Amino acid sequence: MADASTRTVERALLLLGAVCDRGAVSLADAARDASLSASTALRLLRTLESTGFVRKDEDRYRPGMRIVQLGAQALSHESLVSLAGAALDRLVEETGESAYLNVPADDGHGIYIAVREGTHSVRHTSWVGRRIPLTGTAAGKVLAGEAPTCGYVVVRNGIEPDVTAVAAPVMIGDRIAASLSVVVPSYRISEPQAETLGRMVAAEALGILNTPPSTTPATGPGDTSPGHITSMGASA
């Protein structure tokens, strides 16, 4: 059982991914992306089109309604947590600090839905289910849509004294789905370092919903995702 995979289906799903990644793509581009002949790509895209997974819009293929529907059904806090897991792990590994994922709650607050404790003996600690206000916290500001164009928020010694929180939004379409953040004891991080960390968190937040979990499924486990974030020297 070397591979129990159906090539045709794999190719069709590859095309579907190409269409969604690019947003709008011509047949030729899609075929190139998936390394398929034009005729094969055409046939498969037509299948995807007839099932509503893509739609054709003036010689360009775009994501269809079906993919939105299925994605919407599958989207949940649980799936967000799963998707963010790798990013959280990477943040902890590269900074040694605690990393968190927050979503808006019903009552104008935010709640922690995923936690990764840092590795430093002195570290920030929180727990899943904890509520945070939308003002005075980095994650809260992000959830409130107050993230500036740089893509991240830094709050030094806000509601929680002595800690610096760095948060970035996880966007889903044009809506804020969650806030990814790293919280550091303030004495351990300078302002420039906080900016570097901000860029790192923002990049990870972006990647959560944009980078496929594994581009090449054949490549077994143990492969880190490409495009590694430059490690920040988190020294005292």
Add this chain to the structure above:
Amino acid sequence: MADASTRTVERALLLLGAVCDRGAVSLADAARDASLSASTALRLLRTLESTGFVRKDEDRYRPGMRIVQLGAQALSHESLVSLAGAALDRLVEETGESAYLNVPADDGHGIYIAVREGTHSVRHTSWVGRRIPLTGTAAGKVLAGEAPTCGYVVVRNGIEPDVTAVAAPVMIGDRIAASLSVVVPSYRISEPQAETLGRMVAAEALGILNTPPSTTPATGPGDTSPGHITSMGASA
């Protein structure tokens, strides 16, 4: 060109739909849903699994991360408008009143992103892009997460005098994506009628992200979706 469709891919997508619709499904159930033999369903589901579109969780197949990612990328106001189009049309057709779709804006307000004018000569009117406050309006209350368990909100003579607004949330996973509403001149609708309308709007709002656009693609145009909403007698 009777059908330029790839059967294998169609079947795989059918299975994907079955998994997402049911949330968690056994191989045998998925095979039954898609009218496939167990061995074929197994092979296709494994392909979907290896590409991340479904995941296997203790003998049950569940939606995978890939579908969430692609759906998230494809989700936009534009796609919401497309998806809600049929529901809006149906509401207008069955009630004669104006129907709207609202989403939260950045500034704690809501905005109209889709409009269908009613057919009565005396009707409520609004326009795409118009802002509404989150308090004092039915759509606003829905967007603020204040919809009661019955699934809809009725506001009689709120911010806008002389009109009755009925709104229901369009849920995406566990989050409110939009508000679907019908606005009626108050003199034309009694309170019991408003409740009936509320159930109708709630049902349509639910269906926006849960009913496939067309279950059988082969069935040409001109077919109304099954499960018709009982028409309400919107007489004076």
Add this chain to the structure above:
DNA sequence: AAAGAGCGTTTCAATAAGTGAAATGCATTA
């Protein structure tokens, strides 16, 4: 305990079904 039912899984021969090169017509560009 034994028999039965249902499930997930594997195997395998039959052939249905997908494949890609080549050709076509149509734009756009040089």
Add this chain to the structure above:
DNA sequence: TAATGCATTTCACTTATTGAAACGCTCTTT
């Protein structure tokens, strides 16, 4: 005008999909 690139169609080749059958397994029933 010639050339390039694209979307599309056709078609012979054969690859890759298919489903029945068989197996081991776990429950449930008798």
